[in-house]
Amino acid sequence: MRAPVYRGVILDMDGTLLDSMPIWHEIDVRFFEENGLDIPEGLSEQVSKMSMEEWANFFIREFDVCHNTPESVIRRIEEMAAEYYTERIPLKLHVPEFLDRLDAAGLPYGVATATYRSSATAAMQRLGILGRMQFLLTAEDIPGGKSTPAMYERAAALLGTDPAETLIVEDALHCVQMAVKCGFPVAAVHDACCPDEEWAEICRLTPLHGEDLHELASMLLH
Numbered sequence: 001m002r003a004p005v006y007r008g009v010i011l012d013m014d015g016t017l018l019d020s021m022p023i024w025h026e027i028d029v030r031f032f033e034e035n036g037l038d039i040p041e042g043l044s045e046q047v048s049k050m051s052m053e054e055w056a057n058f059f060i061r062e063f064d065v066c067h068n069t070p071e072s073v074i075r076r077i078e079e080m081a082a083e084y085y086t087e088r089i090p091l092k093l094h095v096p097e098f099l100d101r102l103d104a105a106g107l108p109y110g111v112a113t114a115t116y117r118s119s120a121t122a123a124m125q126r127l128g129i130l131g132r133m134q135f136l137l138t139a140e141d142i143p144g145g146k147s148t149p150a151m152y153e154r155a156a157a158l159l160g161t162d163p164a165e166t167l168i169v170e171d172a173l174h175c176v177q178m179a180v181k182c183g184f185p186v187a188a189v190h191d192a193c194c195p196d197e198e199w200a201e202i203c204r205l206t207p208l209h210g211e212d213l214h215e216l217a218s219m220l221l222h
Helices: 021-034 043-047 052-063 070-087 095-104 117-126 150-159 173-181 196-205 213-220
Strands: 008-011 109-112 166-170 186-189 208-210
Touching: 008 150, 021 043, 021 070, 052 070, 070 117, 095 213, 109 150, 150 166, 166 173, 173 186, 173 196, 186 196, 186 213, 208 213
Parallel strands: 008 109, 008 166, 166 186, 186 208
Antiparallel strands: none
16 A cells, blocks of 8 residues: 555545446436426536435525425436436446455445435446445435535444545545545546546645546555
8 A cells, every 4th residue: 555544445436436427417407307497507517516405405496396395306316317327327447446456455445425325226236346345325324415524424434444544535526625624535536527627626635636546546556
């Protein structure tokens, strides 16, 4: 290890392990069409930082769709997401290799994701990586998801490690910012859906960053 203080790893899922970020705009467009609305430009990027509950309340409040409840919005988006996660979304490049190298280094790891548990479970099981994880934490387990420190703190507790010795692997700026704020070391992997200005800020915040997991592994693991 380049940094022997690491004793465990918390992995993001969407954009880090799974090439799933493009499908969320498709889901947003479909959901708006079902409700007789045109999706505003840039909305998918805006809501990508929200938890499921925040997104549902935002939709009802901003678009005055009184026939929906937060529960019905969350349920419908989950149904749509399930179609993609169960059947279509692939792994990102070098995921099995990256996990193999974590195993070889004796580092336990698990997933912390803002995605629905049903979708995350279905995708990772289909792709053969679910059984390799020590845990799967979702926004359904932690109120507020990754918009609060609790998600990462719970994940570290499950690993039995302190924040300072728990590496977080992420691709999204708001998650990187939260992890750094909470005292976790972060390694960032690039995702094609990440705007250039956000990736530049991620690189500024994280000395460890790479274009893919192979590059990241070469920095972290020998």
